[in-house]
Amino acid sequence: MAKPPLSRETLLPQLAAHVLNHGLGGASLRPLAKAAGTSDRMLIYHFGNKEQLVADLLDHIAGIYSAALESAIGEQPSATRQECFDRILAQGRHPMMQPFMVLWWEIVAGAARGIPGYREAGEQMMAKQLAWLEKQMPEGDPDPKGGARFLMTLLEGSIMLDTVGHERTAEEGIAAGHL
Amino acid sequence: MAKPPLSRETLLPQLAAHVLNHGLGGASLRPLAKAAGTSDRMLIYHFGNKEQLVADLLDHIAGIYSAALESAIGEQPSATRQECFDRILAQGRHPMMQPFMVLWWEIVAGAARGIPGYREAGEQMMAKQLAWLEKQMPEGDPDPKGGARFLMTLLEGSIMLDTVGHERTAEEGIAAGHL
């Protein structure tokens, strides 16, 4: 077993995997290093300090997210906005997505508190999601660009309400608001 | 200057004030104690452990939030859903509200990660906000109950998008989605 080279690039995927499973805020150097098969000493060596490591990591995760969206494109198109909304919300609620969601709210919370790198990562991920959503809009939609933004706002609100136990609230709101 | 008695009840307001200004996740016992004019030793004595302290604190903050909403009721009513939405969003965007927002996203993130007490506090605060929003709905609204849930979903989505730098996205979405 040849020892693989260690660098930012080889480290980041393993660090990202650990963060997706164990959270971002509570991640400290030693567990991160262990997950990546190295030492805290080397993480600092390669990234300079923890703040830079987190910033690079968030950027990398945003890239992963983009790639995941790219590969998830081209399903059968939705016929209506309602159907489009329902499908994407169901996908977001899937247990498989939970690690992403946990991380996502950490990013939002970090952005709100002004932690360096968080807002940029969140902005980037939302921009990517928005672009993806535009392509998912129904074929003959009269205003795909505005509609995508409208659906996105509703989707994110719904997911947040889910997170604090208000699934019903969002559902009843959508039912009442003729999409 | 008589020394005020120390108990959960007298401590909680001061702890809440500190948390609103310095965040919840990063709050450790010693700074909290200092802000409340006591010692970490006494915080543990009164609350048992930190987890219980945070749970009690979140409950208390939810109460503060409820009271703030109660007292903010009875402004001039909105004529349309759009006006209602605009007014509340503008209020949420006010710099004065930022400490609440920072804390709010911490609560959501904590709820997503399953930290004890976070989800309950978030649920309670959202329930209160929803009840408040129902009373803020326009006078002759055909479906105030469903409409409030719909507006709330949009509002929360908008505020989240704001937080990661997508103010325009939410605004354009609302403009496109004839309320």
Add this chain to the structure above:
DNA sequence: AACTGAATGTAGCGATCGCTACAAGGCAAA
């Protein structure tokens, strides 16, 4: 072979974390 600089291991720094052991003070009941 000698030199050089990047990569890595070992060990530990000072700070902070949540929490506890222990003793002393305050006060009301006996």
Add this chain to the structure above:
DNA sequence: TTTGCCTTGTAGCGATCGCTACATTCAGTT
């Protein structure tokens, strides 16, 4: 006065935090 409980101060525990000093190994150049 004595007893006993509630409250509080002092001190410190073991663990973990981000980070660094120092020495060593290793690859490539000359």
